[in-house]
């Protein structure tokens with residue numbers, strides 16, 4: 001971004017004298033004219049008592065006779081009408097008329113015309129009229145810039161600003177506010193700071209609109225302290241200023257601070273508006289603070305916002321986030337005509353609940369509820385938008401509901417949303433998570449523009465499916481395309497190398513990340529490297545890395561070490577890692593089961609009871625083994641030994657026959673060591689009916705012969721099931737995809753994409 005030209009540094013900020021003559025509201029004055037359109041067009045602003053009527057502007061235009069000396073103000077109401085209707089096509093008709101009557105030489109009319117085109121988003125014509133202006137002034141310059149900012153061309157707006165300064169015109173505080181908005185769309189803190197310095201030089205930095213723009217600029221660029229400073233400096237803090245400060249805190253994750261501003265604002269006697277209330281409600285979402293949320297709900301009713309949709313949506317969203325599904329639904333049902341925003345809030349809320357759900361049953365229920373909502377939305381006749389599509393695709397990913405995902409894909413093509421980068425990325429992600437790497441890469445190739453996130457998502461997909469070469473090739477392509485990889489991209493690249501055991505390459509990329517891209521390694525990067533050494537059986541190197549790594553290893557890394565040592569039968573190192581893991585007092589039930597299994601395999605009964613005791617002390621929930629499979633429009637769920645389904649008898653019998661059949665291929669069931677539930681220890685230590693086996697069997701019975709089977713499981717797969725499914729994929733010739741709580745397993749012809757090293761229970 002270029003610097004401000006030196007001309008900007010001198011001169012005053014007064015409005016062009018000539019323009020002082022015309023009121024900025026551009027409303028016709030009451031001075032009498034003999035043009036009759038003023039009778040048909042009632043100006044409600046001037047005469048509040050009269051009924052507003054629509055002006056037939058063609059008729060009005062015909063009243064302005066050509067060839068006579070037409071007063072410029074005659075055009076004002078028709079032009080204002082174009083703005084109100086947001087109609088560039090009508091503006092063109094008026095424009096043609098203006099040219100015919102020769103009024104385009106009038107500075108006032110043609111400047112107004114720039115404003116009309118800019119407001120209607122026709123920037124091409126706005127610029128054309130601007131170029132032909134007999135004289136340019138701060139109002140025409142500012143109208144043009146405002147238009148570019150509103151039609152998402154902030155870089156052009158800044159360019160116009162530079163032209164303006166070079167032409168020797170001086171900005172007003174309003175102009176500076178607009179340019180600052182352009183900077184914040186571009187997140188250009190550098191140029192923003194120059195404008196800030198400029199406003200300080202002319203002592204207008206305390207101006208309200210400049211202060212507000214500076215506050216949101218700094219907030220967007222992630223410098224909350226500067227945002228707060230700009231806010232504090234503002235002399236007359238309006239409700240917009242307070243709202244800007246509050247949402248700045250929210251955007252930068254400082255919810256408590258934002259709430260403080262809100263109470264301060266109330267104590268100053270400033271009444272919050274709709275935007276303030278929704279900003280504060282989103283702070284409550286950040287803090288999951290239902291208390292404050294309920295108070296805000298009553299405050300908003302008191303202030304007369306009971307029926308205000310954005311506020312109701314925010315409250316509903318908060319209820320959903322805090323798990324109050326019934327309260328949320330009550331609000332939802334109470335809204336008469338449900339707008340798309342409300343549907344979106346409801347669907348996104350269910351996606352949130354899925355993420356936060358404590359057990360997989362409620363996650364699964366929220367997911368299916370969201371799918372139902374989406375069906376209802378389609379039936380309601382409203383058209384989903386990109387927010388709807390991206391949240392519903394996320395839900396399909398979590399449920400591994402590939403068929404629904406494919407239907408939504410078709411719908412995005414029909415409705416033209418496929419070209420949207422967010423939707424495109426959500427699709428790639430959905431196909432990846434559903435285990436369909438071919439469709440994911442097809443969706444990726446079809447994207448017209450790619451973002452860092454879409455590249456990274458696709459690289460992660462290849463890595464998860466064990467397709468290391470493709471992952472690394474795509475990483476190269478991404479760099480050639482000039483996209484700068486981030487932390488997450490490197491996690492995918494390293495995990496691709498780790499699966500393929502490519503030690504030198506992995507270390508090379510690790511160095512590249514630190515040196516070339518100056519990205520500080522985080523735990524996930526180390527986890528990939530450690531996983532790689534463990535897979536290769538190079539345990540000493542793994543432990544050496546753990547000793548010197550910064551940040552210090554966490555629960556996840558010690559679990560990799562424990563699982564790896566157990567797989568390689570090195571109990572000595574395993575016990576050491578287990579001790580370290582226990583020191584961290586893990587909060588995850590699966591981690592304890594992993595430890596129990598290791599001590600059980602080593603026959604260390606003393607440690608077994610120690611771990612059991614710790615599990616009780618930590619008051620950990622039981623492991624809940626759930627799997628679900630989605631067939632056509634329905635999602636079916638399975639618990640181990642679940643006999644409650646109408647279809648469970650057949651499914652159980654089929655699992656037994658499958659076990660018999662794979663035995664002939666060489667499958668031997670492993671002695672299971674896992675202790676899932678002490679009360680039901682007897683039945684559950686038997687792996688035959690682990691939930692994924694039932695889900696797969698159900699899928700085999702209810703899908704066409706060659707169809708792939710896709711299952712989600714709530715826990716890590718156990719070794720026995722992993723082995724069983726490998727044989728099953730050979731036996732049936734089907735592709736079987738299982739996404740467990742840690743990773744994706746794609747079984748084809750007796751092998752799994754995880755390379756048999758998924759840290760099984």
Ligand SMILES: [Zn+2]
Pocket residue numbers: 687690717718719720721722
């Ligand atoms: Zn199992």
Ligand SMILES: [Zn+2]
Pocket residue numbers: 722744745746752753754755756757758
């Ligand atoms: Zn696997």
